[in-house]
Amino acid sequence: MKETLEIIALFLGFGSWILNFVSLQDQYWKESTQDGSVIITSTVYENLWMSCASDSTGIYNCRDFPSLLALPGYIQASRALMIAAIVLGTFGLVAALAGMQCSKIGGENYVVKGRIAAIGGAFFLLQGLCTLIAVSWYAANITQQFFDQLYAGTKYEIGEGLYIGWASATLAICGGSCLMCACRFETPSEKVPYPYQPASRGYVLSTVETSQAAPSNYGRNAYV
Template identity: 80%
Template structure:
Protein backbone atom coordinates (compact mmCIF):
# COMPACT_ATOMS: atom_id res chain seq x y z
CA UNK A 1 0.00 0.00 0.00
CA UNK A 2 2.78 2.43 0.89
CA UNK A 3 4.50 1.71 -2.43
CA UNK A 4 1.38 2.84 -4.27
CA UNK A 5 1.24 6.03 -2.20
CA UNK A 6 4.88 6.76 -3.08
CA UNK A 7 4.21 6.27 -6.80
CA UNK A 8 1.18 8.57 -6.63
CA UNK A 9 3.26 11.17 -4.76
CA UNK A 10 5.98 10.95 -7.42
CA UNK A 11 3.48 11.60 -10.22
CA UNK A 12 1.91 14.48 -8.29
CA UNK A 13 5.31 16.04 -7.67
CA UNK A 14 6.39 15.59 -11.28
CA UNK A 15 3.14 17.09 -12.55
CA UNK A 16 3.49 20.09 -10.24
CA UNK A 17 7.10 20.57 -11.37
CA UNK A 18 6.00 20.64 -15.03
CA UNK A 19 3.18 23.08 -14.27
CA UNK A 20 5.68 25.52 -12.71
CA UNK A 21 7.42 25.78 -16.09
CA UNK A 22 4.08 26.09 -17.89
CA UNK A 23 3.02 28.88 -15.55
CA UNK A 24 6.28 30.77 -16.03
CA UNK A 25 6.05 30.50 -19.81
CA UNK A 26 2.44 31.62 -19.88
CA UNK A 27 2.09 35.27 -20.92
CA UNK A 28 -1.31 35.80 -19.30
CA UNK A 29 -0.51 36.38 -15.64
CA UNK A 30 -2.63 39.49 -15.82
CA UNK A 31 -4.78 40.91 -18.60
CA UNK A 32 -6.16 44.42 -18.99
CA UNK A 33 -9.80 44.57 -17.97
CA UNK A 34 -12.65 45.26 -20.37
CA UNK A 35 -15.02 46.24 -17.59
CA UNK A 36 -16.84 49.46 -18.44
CA UNK A 37 -15.35 49.71 -21.95
CA UNK A 38 -17.75 49.93 -24.88
CA UNK A 39 -15.12 49.69 -27.62
CA UNK A 40 -11.94 47.70 -27.02
CA UNK A 41 -9.13 48.49 -29.45
CA UNK A 42 -6.23 46.81 -27.70
CA UNK A 43 -5.50 44.35 -24.93
CA UNK A 44 -2.45 44.43 -22.67
CA UNK A 45 -1.26 41.29 -20.89
CA UNK A 46 1.84 40.62 -18.82
CA UNK A 47 3.74 37.96 -16.91
CA UNK A 48 6.88 38.10 -14.77
CA UNK A 49 9.22 38.69 -17.71
CA UNK A 50 7.47 40.72 -20.43
CA UNK A 51 4.54 42.87 -21.40
CA UNK A 52 2.52 42.31 -24.58
CA UNK A 53 -0.18 44.22 -26.41
CA UNK A 54 -2.54 43.06 -29.13
CA UNK A 55 -5.07 45.04 -31.18
CA UNK A 56 -8.44 44.16 -32.67
CA UNK A 57 -6.84 42.89 -35.88
CA UNK A 58 -4.91 40.19 -34.05
CA UNK A 59 -1.47 41.77 -34.30
CA UNK A 60 0.56 41.75 -31.11
CA UNK A 61 3.89 42.98 -29.90
CA UNK A 62 5.88 41.94 -26.83
CA UNK A 63 8.76 43.60 -25.02
CA UNK A 64 10.86 42.39 -22.12
CA UNK A 65 10.98 44.44 -18.97
CA UNK A 66 14.03 46.68 -19.36
CA UNK A 67 15.44 46.53 -15.83
CA UNK A 68 14.99 44.24 -12.86
CA UNK A 69 15.48 47.02 -10.32
CA UNK A 70 12.84 49.19 -12.01
CA UNK A 71 10.16 46.57 -11.42
CA UNK A 72 7.82 46.60 -8.42
CA UNK A 73 8.96 44.61 -5.42
CA UNK A 74 6.26 41.96 -5.66
CA UNK A 75 7.31 41.07 -9.22
CA UNK A 76 10.93 40.66 -8.15
CA UNK A 77 9.87 38.51 -5.20
CA UNK A 78 7.58 36.40 -7.40
CA UNK A 79 10.43 35.77 -9.82
CA UNK A 80 12.71 34.60 -7.01
CA UNK A 81 10.02 32.39 -5.48
CA UNK A 82 9.17 30.70 -8.78
CA UNK A 83 12.84 29.97 -9.49
CA UNK A 84 13.22 28.60 -5.96
CA UNK A 85 10.15 26.41 -6.59
CA UNK A 86 11.85 24.89 -9.65
CA UNK A 87 15.01 24.16 -7.64
CA UNK A 88 13.05 22.61 -4.75
CA UNK A 89 11.02 20.52 -7.17
CA UNK A 90 14.17 19.20 -8.84
CA UNK A 91 15.65 18.14 -5.50
CA UNK A 92 12.32 16.62 -4.52
CA UNK A 93 12.15 14.47 -7.66
CA UNK A 94 15.71 13.18 -7.20
CA UNK A 95 15.20 12.39 -3.51
CA UNK A 96 11.89 10.66 -4.20
CA UNK A 97 13.35 8.46 -6.92
CA UNK A 98 16.17 7.41 -4.59
CA UNK A 99 13.95 6.85 -1.55
CA UNK A 100 11.10 4.90 -3.14
CA UNK A 101 10.85 1.29 -1.95
CA UNK A 102 10.23 0.03 -5.49
CA UNK A 103 13.48 1.65 -6.66
CA UNK A 104 16.80 -0.17 -6.50
CA UNK A 105 18.73 3.09 -6.23
CA UNK A 106 20.29 3.64 -2.81
CA UNK A 107 20.45 0.01 -1.68
CA UNK A 108 17.99 -2.04 0.36
CA UNK A 109 18.09 -0.14 3.66
CA UNK A 110 14.40 0.49 4.36
CA UNK A 111 14.98 3.07 7.09
CA UNK A 112 17.49 5.09 5.07
CA UNK A 113 15.34 5.05 1.93
CA UNK A 114 12.35 6.13 4.00
CA UNK A 115 14.23 9.12 5.34
CA UNK A 116 15.39 10.10 1.86
CA UNK A 117 11.82 9.88 0.58
CA UNK A 118 10.68 12.05 3.50
CA UNK A 119 13.28 14.65 2.50
CA UNK A 120 11.81 14.55 -1.00
CA UNK A 121 8.38 15.20 0.49
CA UNK A 122 9.73 18.23 2.35
CA UNK A 123 11.19 19.59 -0.91
CA UNK A 124 7.81 19.17 -2.62
CA UNK A 125 6.14 21.03 0.22
CA UNK A 126 8.64 23.86 -0.12
CA UNK A 127 8.02 23.96 -3.85
CA UNK A 128 4.28 24.22 -3.31
CA UNK A 129 4.63 26.91 -0.66
CA UNK A 130 6.94 29.03 -2.84
CA UNK A 131 4.62 28.75 -5.83
CA UNK A 132 1.56 29.50 -3.72
CA UNK A 133 3.14 32.62 -2.21
CA UNK A 134 4.32 33.88 -5.61
CA UNK A 135 1.01 33.59 -7.46
CA UNK A 136 -1.10 34.68 -4.49
CA UNK A 137 1.04 37.77 -3.90
CA UNK A 138 0.82 38.67 -7.59
CA UNK A 139 -2.96 38.14 -7.59
CA UNK A 140 -3.38 40.22 -4.43
CA UNK A 141 -1.75 43.23 -6.12
CA UNK A 142 -3.99 42.82 -9.17
CA UNK A 143 -7.06 42.76 -6.94
CA UNK A 144 -5.89 45.73 -4.91
CA UNK A 145 -5.30 47.87 -8.01
CA UNK A 146 -8.59 46.78 -9.59
CA UNK A 147 -10.73 47.90 -6.66
CA UNK A 148 -8.73 51.08 -6.01
CA UNK A 149 -10.84 53.90 -7.44
CA UNK A 150 -7.91 56.32 -7.33
CA UNK A 151 -5.42 54.07 -9.16
CA UNK A 152 -4.34 56.04 -12.25
CA UNK A 153 -2.78 53.23 -14.28
CA UNK A 154 -4.18 50.36 -16.31
CA UNK A 155 -6.31 47.96 -14.33
CA UNK A 156 -5.86 44.25 -14.87
CA UNK A 157 -7.68 41.01 -14.17
CA UNK A 158 -6.28 37.65 -13.07
CA UNK A 159 -4.92 35.63 -15.98
CA UNK A 160 -4.72 31.92 -16.66
CA UNK A 161 -1.04 31.75 -15.70
CA UNK A 162 -1.97 32.31 -12.06
CA UNK A 163 -4.52 29.51 -12.12
CA UNK A 164 -1.88 27.17 -13.50
CA UNK A 165 0.41 28.25 -10.66
CA UNK A 166 -2.28 27.52 -8.06
CA UNK A 167 -2.81 24.08 -9.59
CA UNK A 168 0.94 23.43 -9.42
CA UNK A 169 1.08 24.45 -5.76
CA UNK A 170 -1.86 22.18 -4.89
CA UNK A 171 -0.30 19.15 -6.59
CA UNK A 172 3.09 19.78 -4.95
CA UNK A 173 1.60 20.07 -1.46
CA UNK A 174 -0.49 16.92 -1.96
CA UNK A 175 2.55 15.01 -3.25
CA UNK A 176 4.72 16.11 -0.34
CA UNK A 177 2.04 15.18 2.18
CA UNK A 178 1.66 11.71 0.59
CA UNK A 179 5.41 11.10 0.84
CA UNK A 180 5.55 12.11 4.49
CA UNK A 181 2.55 9.89 5.25
CA UNK A 182 4.08 6.88 3.48
CA UNK A 183 7.38 7.27 5.34
CA UNK A 184 5.78 7.63 8.77
CA UNK A 185 5.75 3.96 9.67
CA UNK A 186 9.17 2.98 8.34
CA UNK A 187 11.29 2.39 11.45
CA UNK A 188 13.78 -0.15 12.63
CA UNK A 189 10.90 -2.16 14.12
CA UNK A 190 10.04 -3.40 10.63
CA UNK A 191 12.99 -5.82 10.60
CA UNK A 192 11.99 -9.48 10.40
CA UNK A 193 12.76 -11.47 13.56
CA UNK A 194 13.57 -15.20 13.43
CA UNK A 195 13.05 -17.24 16.59
CA UNK A 196 14.76 -20.39 15.37
CA UNK A 197 17.51 -21.07 12.93
CA UNK A 198 18.73 -24.59 12.02
CA UNK A 199 22.47 -25.19 12.17
CA UNK A 200 24.62 -27.28 9.89
CA UNK A 201 24.52 -30.24 12.40
CA UNK A 202 20.73 -30.49 12.37
CA UNK A 203 20.55 -28.94 15.82
CA UNK A 204 18.03 -26.22 16.56
CA UNK A 205 19.21 -23.19 18.49
CA UNK A 206 16.72 -20.88 20.16
CA UNK A 207 17.20 -17.13 20.25
CA UNK A 208 14.71 -16.74 23.06
CA UNK A 209 16.01 -15.47 26.40
CA UNK A 210 16.84 -18.16 29.01
CA UNK A 211 13.75 -17.35 31.05
CA UNK A 212 11.47 -18.27 28.11
CA UNK A 213 13.23 -21.44 26.98
CA UNK A 214 11.72 -24.87 27.64
CA UNK A 215 13.08 -26.58 30.80
CA UNK A 216 15.48 -29.42 30.22
CA UNK A 217 14.96 -32.80 31.95
CA UNK A 218 18.58 -33.79 31.64
CA UNK A 219 21.62 -32.41 33.38
CA UNK A 220 25.17 -32.21 32.17
CA UNK A 221 26.08 -35.62 33.69
CA UNK A 222 23.32 -37.45 31.77
CA UNK A 223 25.56 -37.92 28.75
CA UNK A 224 28.59 -40.23 28.61
Protein backbone atom coordinates in the same frame (compact mmCIF):
# COMPACT_ATOMS: atom_id res chain seq x y z
CA MET B 1 -0.42 0.59 0.67
CA LYS B 2 2.84 2.34 1.46
CA GLU B 3 4.25 1.80 -2.03
CA THR B 4 0.98 3.06 -3.55
CA LEU B 5 1.17 6.32 -1.58
CA GLU B 6 4.76 6.82 -2.66
CA ILE B 7 3.87 6.34 -6.34
CA ILE B 8 0.92 8.75 -6.04
CA ALA B 9 3.15 11.32 -4.33
CA LEU B 10 5.76 10.98 -7.09
CA PHE B 11 3.19 11.58 -9.84
CA LEU B 12 1.70 14.55 -7.99
CA GLY B 13 5.14 16.06 -7.47
CA PHE B 14 6.10 15.55 -11.10
CA GLY B 15 2.82 17.09 -12.28
CA SER B 16 3.31 20.12 -10.05
CA TRP B 17 6.87 20.52 -11.34
CA ILE B 18 5.66 20.53 -14.97
CA LEU B 19 2.83 22.98 -14.19
CA ASN B 20 5.34 25.24 -12.48
CA PHE B 21 7.30 25.47 -15.72
CA VAL B 22 4.10 26.10 -17.70
CA SER B 23 2.98 28.85 -15.33
CA LEU B 24 6.37 30.54 -15.42
CA GLN B 25 6.38 30.63 -19.23
CA ASP B 26 2.74 31.65 -19.61
CA GLN B 27 2.32 35.22 -20.88
CA TYR B 28 -1.09 35.81 -19.29
CA TRP B 29 -0.36 36.46 -15.64
CA LYS B 30 -2.49 39.58 -15.86
CA GLU B 31 -4.64 40.93 -18.66
CA SER B 32 -6.09 44.41 -19.15
CA THR B 33 -9.70 44.53 -18.09
CA GLN B 34 -12.61 45.06 -20.47
CA ASP B 35 -14.92 46.26 -17.75
CA GLY B 36 -16.53 49.58 -18.65
CA SER B 37 -15.04 49.68 -22.17
CA VAL B 38 -17.44 49.94 -25.11
CA ILE B 39 -14.89 49.78 -27.92
CA ILE B 40 -11.88 47.55 -27.39
CA THR B 41 -9.01 48.13 -29.81
CA SER B 42 -6.10 46.55 -27.95
CA THR B 43 -5.36 44.19 -25.10
CA VAL B 44 -2.33 44.40 -22.81
CA TYR B 45 -1.10 41.37 -20.91
CA GLU B 46 2.01 40.69 -18.83
CA ASN B 47 3.89 38.03 -16.95
CA LEU B 48 7.05 38.09 -14.85
CA TRP B 49 9.36 38.65 -17.80
CA MET B 50 7.64 40.71 -20.49
CA SER B 51 4.71 42.90 -21.46
CA CYS B 52 2.70 42.27 -24.63
CA ALA B 53 -0.02 44.12 -26.53
CA SER B 54 -2.36 42.84 -29.24
CA ASP B 55 -4.92 44.65 -31.39
CA SER B 56 -8.26 43.59 -32.80
CA THR B 57 -6.63 42.14 -35.94
CA GLY B 58 -4.61 39.65 -33.91
CA ILE B 59 -1.23 41.32 -34.36
CA TYR B 60 0.75 41.42 -31.12
CA ASN B 61 4.05 42.81 -29.98
CA CYS B 62 6.04 41.86 -26.89
CA ARG B 63 8.94 43.52 -25.12
CA ASP B 64 11.06 42.32 -22.23
CA PHE B 65 11.26 44.39 -19.11
CA PRO B 66 14.34 46.59 -19.62
CA SER B 67 15.61 46.60 -16.03
CA LEU B 68 15.31 44.20 -13.12
CA LEU B 69 15.92 46.81 -10.43
CA ALA B 70 13.32 49.16 -11.92
CA LEU B 71 10.54 46.57 -11.51
CA PRO B 72 8.17 46.61 -8.54
CA GLY B 73 9.26 44.59 -5.54
CA TYR B 74 6.49 42.01 -5.80
CA ILE B 75 7.53 41.08 -9.36
CA GLN B 76 11.15 40.58 -8.28
CA ALA B 77 10.04 38.48 -5.30
CA SER B 78 7.69 36.41 -7.47
CA ARG B 79 10.51 35.69 -9.90
CA ALA B 80 12.80 34.51 -7.11
CA LEU B 81 10.09 32.36 -5.52
CA MET B 82 9.11 30.68 -8.79
CA ILE B 83 12.73 29.86 -9.64
CA ALA B 84 13.27 28.55 -6.10
CA ALA B 85 10.14 26.41 -6.48
CA ILE B 86 11.54 24.78 -9.63
CA VAL B 87 14.86 24.04 -7.90
CA LEU B 88 13.13 22.62 -4.82
CA GLY B 89 10.86 20.50 -7.02
CA THR B 90 13.90 19.06 -8.80
CA PHE B 91 15.48 18.06 -5.49
CA GLY B 92 12.15 16.63 -4.35
CA LEU B 93 11.84 14.42 -7.44
CA VAL B 94 15.38 13.08 -7.03
CA ALA B 95 14.86 12.36 -3.32
CA ALA B 96 11.47 10.74 -3.95
CA LEU B 97 12.93 8.42 -6.60
CA ALA B 98 15.81 7.44 -4.31
CA GLY B 99 13.60 6.91 -1.26
CA MET B 100 10.83 4.83 -2.79
CA GLN B 101 10.80 1.24 -1.60
CA CYS B 102 10.02 -0.08 -5.07
CA SER B 103 13.17 1.52 -6.53
CA LYS B 104 16.63 -0.04 -6.44
CA ILE B 105 18.38 3.29 -5.95
CA GLY B 106 20.19 3.49 -2.62
CA GLY B 107 20.24 -0.23 -1.86
CA GLU B 108 17.85 -2.04 0.46
CA ASN B 109 18.36 -0.10 3.67
CA TYR B 110 14.72 0.85 4.10
CA VAL B 111 15.34 3.00 7.16
CA VAL B 112 17.64 5.30 5.20
CA LYS B 113 15.33 5.20 2.16
CA GLY B 114 12.42 6.26 4.35
CA ARG B 115 14.37 9.27 5.60
CA ILE B 116 15.31 10.24 2.05
CA ALA B 117 11.66 9.98 1.00
CA ALA B 118 10.68 12.22 3.92
CA ILE B 119 13.23 14.80 2.74
CA GLY B 120 11.67 14.60 -0.74
CA GLY B 121 8.26 15.25 0.77
CA ALA B 122 9.63 18.30 2.58
CA PHE B 123 11.05 19.61 -0.72
CA PHE B 124 7.63 19.19 -2.37
CA LEU B 125 5.96 21.09 0.46
CA LEU B 126 8.48 23.92 0.16
CA GLN B 127 7.95 24.00 -3.59
CA GLY B 128 4.20 24.33 -3.13
CA LEU B 129 4.58 27.08 -0.54
CA CYS B 130 6.97 29.09 -2.75
CA THR B 131 4.62 28.84 -5.73
CA LEU B 132 1.58 29.65 -3.62
CA ILE B 133 3.20 32.75 -2.13
CA ALA B 134 4.42 33.98 -5.55
CA VAL B 135 1.11 33.71 -7.41
CA SER B 136 -0.99 34.88 -4.46
CA TRP B 137 1.19 37.95 -3.92
CA TYR B 138 0.98 38.79 -7.63
CA ALA B 139 -2.81 38.31 -7.64
CA ALA B 140 -3.19 40.46 -4.51
CA ASN B 141 -1.54 43.41 -6.27
CA ILE B 142 -3.84 42.97 -9.28
CA THR B 143 -6.99 42.99 -7.17
CA GLN B 144 -5.74 45.90 -5.06
CA GLN B 145 -5.21 48.07 -8.14
CA PHE B 146 -8.48 46.93 -9.70
CA PHE B 147 -10.63 47.99 -6.75
CA ASP B 148 -8.67 51.16 -6.02
CA GLN B 149 -10.83 54.08 -7.20
CA LEU B 150 -7.88 56.48 -7.12
CA TYR B 151 -5.59 54.32 -9.28
CA ALA B 152 -5.15 56.10 -12.64
CA GLY B 153 -3.12 53.46 -14.47
CA THR B 154 -4.25 50.47 -16.53
CA LYS B 155 -6.30 48.04 -14.52
CA TYR B 156 -5.78 44.33 -14.99
CA GLU B 157 -7.55 41.09 -14.23
CA ILE B 158 -6.13 37.75 -13.10
CA GLY B 159 -4.75 35.73 -16.01
CA GLU B 160 -4.55 32.02 -16.69
CA GLY B 161 -0.91 31.81 -15.60
CA LEU B 162 -1.90 32.43 -11.99
CA TYR B 163 -4.52 29.67 -12.05
CA ILE B 164 -1.91 27.26 -13.40
CA GLY B 165 0.39 28.34 -10.57
CA TRP B 166 -2.30 27.69 -7.97
CA ALA B 167 -2.88 24.23 -9.46
CA SER B 168 0.86 23.54 -9.30
CA ALA B 169 1.02 24.60 -5.65
CA THR B 170 -1.95 22.39 -4.76
CA LEU B 171 -0.42 19.33 -6.43
CA ALA B 172 2.94 19.94 -4.77
CA ILE B 173 1.43 20.26 -1.30
CA CYS B 174 -0.70 17.15 -1.80
CA GLY B 175 2.29 15.18 -3.13
CA GLY B 176 4.51 16.23 -0.24
CA SER B 177 1.80 15.36 2.30
CA CYS B 178 1.30 11.91 0.74
CA LEU B 179 5.03 11.24 0.81
CA MET B 180 5.34 12.30 4.43
CA CYS B 181 2.36 10.12 5.37
CA ALA B 182 3.86 7.16 3.49
CA CYS B 183 7.05 7.43 5.54
CA ARG B 184 5.08 7.24 8.80
CA PHE B 185 2.71 4.51 7.61
CA GLU B 186 3.54 1.09 9.05
CA THR B 187 2.11 -2.28 8.09
CA PRO B 188 2.75 -5.80 9.46
CA SER B 189 4.39 -6.73 6.18
CA GLU B 190 6.80 -3.80 6.24
CA LYS B 191 10.28 -4.79 5.09
CA VAL B 192 12.89 -4.70 7.83
CA PRO B 193 16.54 -5.23 6.96
CA TYR B 194 18.35 -7.89 8.98
CA PRO B 195 22.11 -7.91 9.50
CA TYR B 196 24.03 -10.64 7.74
CA GLN B 197 24.95 -13.49 10.06
CA PRO B 198 27.21 -16.25 8.68
CA ALA B 199 26.25 -19.78 9.44
CA SER B 200 28.20 -21.50 12.21
CA ARG B 201 30.56 -24.26 11.11
CA GLY B 202 30.46 -26.14 14.39
CA TYR B 203 27.65 -28.25 15.73
CA VAL B 204 26.72 -28.18 19.40
CA LEU B 205 24.92 -31.13 20.85
CA SER B 206 22.08 -30.52 23.25
CA THR B 207 22.19 -31.87 26.79
CA VAL B 208 19.53 -34.42 25.99
CA GLU B 209 21.40 -35.73 22.99
CA THR B 210 24.70 -35.76 24.93
CA SER B 211 23.24 -37.69 27.81
CA GLN B 212 21.72 -40.21 25.47
CA ALA B 213 24.80 -40.66 23.30
CA ALA B 214 27.48 -40.68 26.03
CA PRO B 215 28.83 -44.15 26.86
CA SER B 216 28.29 -45.39 30.39
CA ASN B 217 31.26 -46.63 32.49
CA TYR B 218 29.05 -48.65 34.78
CA GLY B 219 27.72 -52.09 34.20
CA ARG B 220 24.18 -53.22 34.36
CA ASN B 221 24.54 -54.49 37.94
CA ALA B 222 26.35 -51.39 39.28
CA TYR B 223 23.32 -50.15 41.29
CA VAL B 224 22.27 -53.52 42.60
